[in-house]
Amino acid sequence: MDADAPLLAVDNLTITLPAGRGRTVDIVENVSFRLDGAEIMGLVGESGSGKSMSALAIMGLIDAPGARIAGSIRFRGRELIGLDRRALRALRGAEIAMIFQDPMTALTPVHTVGWQIDEQLRAHQPLSRAGARARTVELLGEMGVPDPRRAADRYPHQLSGGLRQRAMIAMALSCNPSLLIADEPTTALDVTVQAQILDLLRRLRQDFGSSILLITHDMGVVAETCDRTTVLYSGNVAEHGPTDALFRQPAHPYTAALLDSIPPLRGTRPRRLPSIPGAPPAPSARPPGCPFQPRCAYGHVACETRPSLLPIGAQQVACVLPAEGRALPPRAVLSA
Amino acid sequence: MSALLETRTLSKHYRIGSALRGYRTLRAVDGISLQVERGEVLGLVGESGCGKSTLGRCMLRLTEITAGEILFDGRDISRASDKRLRPLRPRMQMVFQDSYASLNPRRRVGDLIAEPLRIHTHADGARRGEAEIAERLGELSHLVGLPQSALQRYPHEFSGGQRQRINIARALALSPDLVVADEPVSALDVSIQAQIVNLFMDLQESLGLTYVFVAHDLSVVRQIATRVAVMYLGAVVEIGPADTVLHSPAHPYTAALISAVPEPSVGVTTRRITLSGDVPSPVSPPSGCRFHTRCPSAQALCSMTAPALQDMGDGREAACHFPLLT
Structure with a gap:
């Protein structure tokens, strides 16, 4: 392990899947980002942008036949791509944990929630049954589960969506992982429960110093929760930077x-919502140049070649505009 | 002029459980009275399980109601037979959340949109001819922004946003007065969602439609709705002009x-304002005000007496003993 290396460094990650008849398709192309200790980074994008695939690649969970993963994923300086299954298993759960949108698919319905958390604890730590259960109850309590002793004896279907999500987070955190990957953890929840879970994630960073890679399609969740944000579009990084800067002055069209197409909850109501024409391209039909060019209001000849990430202020953007001296203006500030 | 649609103490209860373990009553919609005026967009908002979708379906008699009345254009349709409802059906249509599930994958888009035109006759009983149907298909695809070529293709060839356009075209085929849309943009990505919200707004304006727009996303509802009804555990807790309700809410x-x-x-x-806990079960809602178990401003009275909707003096009604004053 390298003490100076960032917690997680993803460099030029490319995920290629077979698309039948000998053809292949690049689901994710040259995605790079890094995550430091006690940092929450948002990986944001629409469906099919490659955000979940990137997360699965970090966890070593892409086992589709014929899938190719190129580039580098280093955790504390150690390369994860090509790591053997045993080493990966020791790392998963103990060092890197993941939570999913649907806790019902992550929890088995045939065992109690407590049994499942005990099992994970005992897989990675030398604990007795009673010792594991005590820790489980403690964890559930820390996650804000009321009456954790009783909740541990319940089956997943007996818990509400919010409690199930808390139980899954408790399980993910049972071995104090230094990195938590949260894939759309609040998408299936109602807003009032979502607010509770987002509070919980922020507290994890504060109290335990956990780093969180938060994958979401919700720009509101990103704005409220993340220190830095990476925006994906069609398998490519469109831009990344500190959340504050990125929301004040987005550099990528x-x-x-x-951001403009989200109806505002406060301030004046626009007569029409500014919308983006068309739809994101299928990965197999991605244009050779900038993937956003066919829908972009600023598309021009220079966009025919794929732009590389260029720094602009604290941000990095895959767009030719700043280099052409035509950087986008700051976002209109909404009057409350 | 009477409201286009009115519900009077409308209830929909489900019997759940089994003979062995005993039956219980789930009050999905519990005594809701509201009016939908001609040309307005009423947004129904609330969290999952609050009964907003059930209410929307009951309004169109797609779900049988347990008690209460539904008046469509002044006529009581609460217990009308299918035969009596049939001539009214063209005037009330629905758009669903799942754009794929609501389209038969084995039929061409043109046939799907034409189906209501083939099923329903003109008001005088005359059937629509193929030439008339073809002309209407042309109008409809233009109206919702689908290319003519789309009519020959199958639903799976389209993206979610385009499929929702197909569903909207089909709902509008018979020129309805009322469209109930149940979470029509929730499954769409944000960049596509804006296109469909704009389409709903344009159609409402150009065709003078009335919508009941069911959604959990408050900002989408604020964009499209003229009035908003907020539901909690099967009841309306606040209803009024969208801007009033969403800018200065009276109900906690x-x-x-x-x-x-x-x-x-x-x-x-x-x-x-962080609420503790989860929404209680609609099988055993709390006594008194349904919200008192999670309410930050609850007092002793709230657990005893259920507050009725009261006029707040600004065109909005709220069901709260201690409404927030602004």
């Missing part, structure tokens, strides 16, 4: 248009 | 709901  | 639940929405901007500081 996609980010700007995406 | 509305206020908490609004404050919980994460905003896609930085530097906007909003006070978060």
